Amino acid sequence: MRLYNTLTRQIDEVVPQNAPDITVYTCGPTVYDYLHVGNWFTYIREDILIRTLKASGLKPKWVMNITDVGHLVSDADDGEDKLEKGARREGKTAWDVAKFYTEYFEKGMERLNMLKPDFLPRATDHIQDQIELVQKLEAKGFTYKTSDGVYYDTSKFPKYADFARLDLDEQEAGKRVNFNPEKRNKADFALWKFSPKDHQRDMEWDSPWGKGFPGWHVECSAMSMKYLGETLDIHAGGIDHVPVHHTNEIAQSEAATGKQFATYWMHSNHITIEGKKISKSFGNGITLEDIEAKGYSLEVLRLHVLESHYRSQSKFSWESLAAAKNRLNVLHAWADLRHQTSVDVMPDELDLLFKELRGSVLSALQDDLNTPVALVSFNKIINYMSNIQIPGVEGKYTDGTLAFLDDLLGLQLSARPDITYQQKEIITEREQARTAQDWAKSDKLREQLEKQGIGLRDIPNGAIWFRL
């Protein structure tokens, strides 16, 4: 398995510390609002990562966090985080907001047929772990206190800019506003924030430094190390996390432990919609519900995600979703062939092609998760099977392959049901009518099936059905 590693800026062979075990931490959602397609692109790609690791004989231990506190709305240090703000917007408490969108997220994962992480820890369930991490940093002299919180002093961590290759001096010269004057360095970030004096937060906890809540970055370090140890094998997330969030995670984790935080860093690029990034101000935060409302299944979305490489800035549009829908239909029709019972089979040749398909899909994925190339592998066998005007493959030749592909791509090709006995009877009856050249009856039966969503394609020795 090879993976592009943001740390080394090259494609590296993945070598876990304790193979076949491999630890994976992926940054999860901040649960303050509905997730948009862009979020799901990243999560689906991470799902493919886990699936590929498994198919490669590894045993991933996967943690995805739920950020339900401490993600500040801005760096203006006004003491408000997204959860608290979401609560005000919806007239609920931050706890209610977190609960609602956490459930929304988990349901979405299921609906997209994503694998379940081994742990899905909430930041609010790990306040003590975060406090302890901050204490460790404090003891080592990496922190300082201001009027609104405890901060990490990035100047104490010389490698701070290395990961993202930041030019801190140049960045400082930028047109940045709202620089907290109490911060010693521009890049310093809050580890613990004090509750505001003028109003009570929904979420706050006591700490050695005073009542407040943890800074956003500290949760990922605390929870990943708690569940997976001080050095992770793979840490993944959105590409936007490189310069700030992951940079800070490395700074605080490595300062605390003195060990390398993660061996491999995988980052999913962002998508654009009509050439623009997804942003509240553009109003293009399309949700799963929007997609379904336009008549596309979430399986179509998954296929569409697979159609581009995770490191390229992919484009999302309704047009490409429509194309993905057609492509999925072709895959479905092919998968449905395993239920067809007719004629001449060519098992040896087919077995070989299925084997080839399994091999090329897996190796494409193992080559830095090249999903578009993996999908290309299907064409040869689909074309071949259409071409020889097949055949009763009847499960036995494809079952193993379809399940294998499903494990890798999550497309559920093996789960597609057969048509009913009655529908099969109609097909048989129509065949008899055709043999008798009773076209009127034959066409009537075909229409009957069409009304049930079943189309027919005649071949020399019978008919192949497909779902319309």
Place this chain on the structure above:
RNA sequence: GGCGCCGUGGCGGAGUGGUUACGCAGAGCUCUGCAAAAGCUCGUACACCGGUUCGAACCCGGUCGGUGCCUCCA
């Protein structure tokens, strides 16, 4: 202002020094009683200008265009 990325046929999208993936859409043809989401064929793409090379979409330089980050962001 600083740091990046990207420009591939109607749309999407791999690839990356020499054999011009692939999907969707479109056109023509074939098979068919009629059909078909079946088969075959077709459009001969890689922003532009230079350079390196026997050979460049692929390497180098420049130009133009787009876009991302530096503020929260998957």
